[in-house]
Amino acid sequence: MEPTDAELEEIEDLIDGVAGILIAAGVFFEERETLRKINAHNEEAQSTQIYLNEVAHHNGMGILLVGLFMKIGTLLIRLPERIITVTHSVENYIFAACLLLSIVSLFIMFDFLKDYLKTYFLKAYKS
Numbered sequence: 001m002e003p004t005d006a007e008l009e010e011i012e013d014l015i016d017g018v019a020g021i022l023i024a025a026g027v028f029f030e031e032r033e034t035l036r037k038i039n040a041h042n043e044e045a046q047s048t049q050i051y052l053n054e055v056a057h058h059n060g061m062g063i064l065l066v067g068l069f070m071k072i073g074t075l076l077i078r079l080p081e082r083i084i085t086v087t088h089s090v091e092n093y094i095f096a097a098c099l100l101l102s103i104v105s106l107f108i109m110f111d112f113l114k115d116y117l118k119t120y121f122l123k124a125y126k127s
Contacts (some may be wrong), residue, residue: 008091010046012074015098019070026064030113032056035116048119066105067101 003011028035058061073094 008077011095012077015070015095016074018102019067019074022063022067022070025109026060028061028066029056031059032060048122052116052119055112057078059108059115061120062108064107066101066108070098070101073101092100 033056036049036053075096077091
């Protein structure tokens with residue numbers, strides 16, 4: 001059973017929205033150090049904060065890239081529609097790739113949370 005054009009457009013919009021959220025989250029994570037400076041955390045960075053800044057930067061870059069690739073996926077579907085007719089089977093493969101990228105982004109988020117919680121609990125034990 002092939003999805004209708006309305007269903008495909010709804011899936012495209014959903015993927016596009018998730019991609020936008022991932023891009024925003026990636027930029028937010030990447031700029032953790034800058035945000036700390038803006039919020040008057042000017043004290044010398046402790047080794048824990050330096051480590052968290054590095055982890056946030058790496059994971060933010062990963063989430064940003066995943067979001068951008070998902071955005072590219074939806075554009076690969078929308079742009080050819082305006083020029084040539086694309087078969088639904090090609091769209092299904094692109095949607096599957098975007099679903100896989102969404103799962104990858106979840107792993108990146110869990111990796112960030114793991115590192116953040118690990119430093120939080122280690123800090124609690126050191127005190």
